[in-house]
Amino acid sequence: MSTADSATRTLDFEIAGLVAVRTALDGNLGQHLAAAVELIRIRTGRVLVTGVGKSGHIGRKIAATLTSTGTPAHFLHAGEAGHGDLGLLQADDTVLAISKSGETPDLAPILDYTRRFHIPLIAITSSHTSTLGSIAEICLELPDMPEACPNNLAPTTSTTMQLALGDALAVCLLEARGFSSDAFHDLHPNGRLGATLRRASTLMHTGERLPIVREGTLLSAAIVEMTSKGFGVTAVLDAAGHLTGIITDGDLRRTFRSGFTDCTVEAAMTRSPWTITTEALAPEVLFQMNARSVTTVFVLGNGRDEGTPVGILHIHDLLRIGLG
Incomplete structure (x- = not known):
């Protein structure tokens, strides 16, 4: 045989x-x-x-x-x-x-x-x-x-x-x-299995790390914010603190194609960008990043913070925990 x-x-x-x-x-x-x-x-x-x-x-x-x-x-x-x-x-x-x-x-x-x-x-x-x-x-x-x-x-x-x-x-x-999956993660914090159960809230950058400008801000000031925070993107908020758009490196290139004009951020930003919630699971976030060809995403809060950026995730944050 x-x-x-x-x-x-x-x-x-x-x-x-x-x-x-x-x-x-x-x-x-x-x-x-x-x-x-x-x-x-x-x-x-x-x-x-x-x-x-x-x-x-x-x-x-x-x-x-x-x-x-x-x-x-x-x-x-x-x-x-x-x-x-x-x-x-x-x-x-x-x-x-x-x-x-x-x-x-x-x-x-x-x-x-x-x-x-x-x-x-x-x-x-x-x-x-x-x-x-x-x-x-x-x-x-x-x-x-x-x-x-x-x-x-x-x-x-x-x-x-x-x-x-x-x-x-x-x-x-x-x-x-x-x-629940949360309880499962409590018992499996390490390795790839643990990574698949991580939520955005446990990985995101918060507070002073968040790149944020308000509507009406000049593009030159937005560039400074993008550069200083190191994510290649900034959120644009309205007077109530809600996300109305983002400015990325790609938005800057498109805006400057015909020469630099120091306009307000509204003229250059991408409106209604893709966002996630704090409960989003890491593998799904990575999948969406790859599908959308983006490297960062803003995390919006819940309850009183609904519509307000409370964090930002970079693709490197997901790769660092063993996804990919």
Whole structure:
């Protein structure tokens, strides 16, 4: 069998496993998943995820996903649990144990502890009649599908299904808790993911950095303002402080094409320019900048400041945080 054939066969097995999970959600698995979501949602403690071997690796990822989406979770190493790490478990926690067979002896100390101290146990296993499945308050029984390994031994299809169900659990909890993009950003402030959730209000230049002139200002004075602030643009405000236009380098070139005339800014400015609000997300701002072939945009305020520039964003501000 060629490499391509082997890879295709592996993916076909794993896709079949995911389809089987999707089908099972229309039956008992879906009902039990809903019960697991509600149990975790109403509990005040953490989710302690445990598993052995490949299921343990999947458990670490599920714990990380839960934590990053608003459900505090921790991975409890089954091998270390019986040597003191059971102290991590508190009365208000919930245990999520993962085992394909449901008969992994390494889980025994954790399972016994949950029974003695009445800590709710949720199982992800392929057999509800197994030791794990039978003692769990809620058993998320996965279809017993063949592994992609030609010997039907190496955990492949089964771990793919475990991971997918863990993702489904995390997303269901996220939605049940009303976990917002702002809350998500609070937990992901770094890297590209954090950058995609940044809003204009957190990136814009404000106060003395804002290039601003009033209607009636001479163009020569506007040039000084543009040069001193370094953005290559200035806002033009009316008597009420509302933005009525902007002057850019391009506007200056067009105005001076037939020779310099020190007119008022109204004669040179671009009226009704593109603006954004403080809530605008950084990726959308960058997309619009590229689409409009501009490098700066004024940020308008809300409420009492509606229509008034409260900040300015330069394309470099967006590139600096990892977008682009």
